[in-house]
Amino acid sequence: MSQSLSAEQLQLDANESPKLLASPLAITNSALVKNRIFKSAMSEQLGDKNFLPKPQLAHLYKVWAQGGTGLLITGNVMIDRSALGEPNNVVLDKDSEIEPFKKWAQAGTENNTQLWMQLNHPGKQSPKYLSPEPVAPSVVPLAKALQSGFNTPKALSDEEIVAIIERFAVAAARAKEAGFTGVQIHGAHGYLVSQFLSPHHNRREDKWGGSLENRMRFVREVYKAIRSKVGESFPIGIKLNSADFQKGGFSEEDSMQVMKALQDDGINLIEVSGGNYENPSMMGARVKNSTAAREAYFLDYAEKARKLLSIPLVVTGGFRSARAMESALTTQATDMVGIARPLSVDPDLSNKLIADINHKISLKPLSTGVKALDFMAMLNITWYEQQLSLIGHGKSPKPNMSAWISVLRTFASMGTTAFKKRRA
Incomplete structure (x- = not known):
């Protein structure tokens, strides 16, 4: 149960190391x-x-493992090579060669580190140059501003839905075979699982749509299929939206009920996030001052969810200091602290946070000064991907790399593809 602590109770000695973290x-x-x-x-x-x-x-995950993080979640690994979210996605299916995955798993589990593979299907959030006819629960296009880059989807048949569920299970079993220590279902940010949960995107009238019980059937069946393949002791988590933050979408009330149902089914961990391509709240869009002060975008929601859940809960988004992380853990609003972008500019950050309660990191705003160019180059995504590439190639990240250099590298590396919408 969450508890409120005064500022005085949360103060730690200036030289003290974080305890709960x-x-x-x-x-x-x-x-x-x-x-x-x-x-x-x-x-x-x-x-x-x-x-x-x-x-x-x-190599990237070997560096992160040595950097002290307890649990590493991979970038989204697609379960179907005909349904990609972005160019250069990794896919794990029945036909994938397993040896490169074993090397990845071995590197990422060094230093007593947990490494879980995130499994995903993009649904209609697949750019038109990758998916001429993407699939979704219903024939509902993305918002008008995105339709130039994303085609209207085809509604999945019942047989196709069952086949996708099986693909999730096969990918999870192969991840376990390769040496990953757990898997995470990507059920957030507007991808296929999230589309099924949303009454805006899911307008079906069969057993997969309509009531919340029906809309959550897909994710529950995905979980059950994975569990049947990997056994009872293998960890399965999910990344789930607190809400979609769009009219007629997945609500906080819906989210709470889905979390409770998944816990009852046996899922082991829930990571809280929010938003989608049409409303990217996971990027910190329109954050209230009170939220910014606590550093975590979804901490208020997690405190409500904690009253319903007994399994581990993770809040990701906004954390920048050891002191704020320790405070969030002390109030029991979350069991783990999720961070992402800070680790792309300092892969040793976790060691530093654990050693010093006063340690914090700041990320510089990214802009060329030309908003249209920033948007076209997806600067807030590609700049960080370039940092990951540097680490993967055995180099140090460049926290002060200019936005202009990043944009030029994006266009140079992708050619004409760089001018096509990959994400919102």
Whole structure:
């Protein structure tokens, strides 16, 4: 149960190290995370032409493992090579060569680190140059501002839905075979699982749509299919929206009920996020001052969810200081602290946070000064992907790399593809 602590109670000695942040957490009877720092998923864009992980991906996760993070979540690995969210995605399916995944898993589990693979299907959030006819629960296009880059989807048949559920299960079983220590279902940010949950995107009238019970059937069946393949002791988590933050979409009330149902089904961990391509709240859009002061975008929601849940809960988005992280753990609003972009500019950040309660990191605003160019180059995504590429190639990240250099590198590396919408 969450509790309110005064500012005085939360004060730690200036020279004191964080206590809860450094403490272990049992996810299952056989899965112990060494500390409470959770690296949330980021798109690495390090898949090769056969959708296999490049060697740089293994090196990147080796560096993060040595950097002290307790639990690393991979960037979204697609379960179907005909349904990509972005170019250079990694895909794990029945036909994937397993050896590159084993090397990735071995590197990312060094230093007693947990490494979970995030599994995803983009649904209609697949750019038109990758998916001429994307699929979704219903024939509902993305918002008008995005329709130039994303085609109107085809509604999935019942048989196709069942086949996708099986693909999730196969990918999870193969992740376990490769040596990953858990999997996370991507159920947030407007991808396929999230589309099924949303009454705006899911307008079906069969058993997969309509009531919340029907709309959550897809994600529950995905979980159950994975569990049947990996066994009872293998950790399965989910990243779930607190809400979509759009009219007629997935609400906080819906989200709470889905979390409770998944906990009853046996899921082991829930990471809280929010938003989608049409309303990117996970990027910190329109954050209130009170939220910014606590550093975490979804902490207020997590405090409500905590009253319903007994399984580990993770809040990701906005954390920048050891002191704010320790405070969030002390109030029991969250069991782990999720960070992502800060680890792309300082892969050793977790070691520093655990060693010093006063340690914090700031991320500089990114802009060329030309908003249209920033948007076209997806600067707030590609700048960080370039940092990941540097680390993967054995180099140090460049926190002060200019926005202009990043944009030029984006266009140079992608050619005409750089001018096509990859994300919102």
